[in-house]
Amino acid sequence: MNVPELLRYSTDHGWVAQEGEGQPNLVRVGLTDFGQDLLGEVEFVDLPAPGSRLAAGDLMAEIEARKATSELYAPLAGRVVAVNGLLAETPAVLNSDPYGDGWLCLLAPEDAAHFDELMDGAAYTRFAGG
Known part of the structure; x- marks a missing residue:
């Protein structure tokens, strides 16, 4: 399981x-390597329109794959x-490069301090059973 240490989860x-x-006030959001592995080959990704405002916990992405459909929620407002x-043309890039070309959204968070409230790599590894 690939869990980059500099990210939050x-x-x-x-x-x-x-x-x-x-760009210190921007965050990039994606699906983890573990998450994409649970889903299998991704076939479609539905993302919010640029300019949309999301509250923490709002639906941010719907990801359809061969094994399952999953919803990903905004980690920050x-x-x-x-x-x-x-992802519209090549959704499977989410499988092949989840931390690179497979990113989902770029957000301007209302309060970037909440970034540190998310799990670090070690905590996520324990959470995911790794």
Whole structure:
């Protein structure tokens, strides 16, 4: 199970990464390697429209795969700045590169301090049974 240490994690198998120094108020959100493995080959991803405002816990993505359909909820409250357009044409990139090209949304969080309230890599590994 691949669990990058610099990311934070949610209980629905989402990951959150703070963007680089030039964009300190943005976070990138995706589905973990463990989460994509549970689903199997991803066939379709439904994402919110850019500009949408999400409360923490709001539905952020619906992911349809061969094994199951899963919902991923917003780990932080904020505004959707961008979504990954690659997933519309090649949703299986979520399987092959979940922490890279398979990201889901870019959010401008209302309070970036909540990032630190999410699980770190060690806590997520324990949560996922690794």
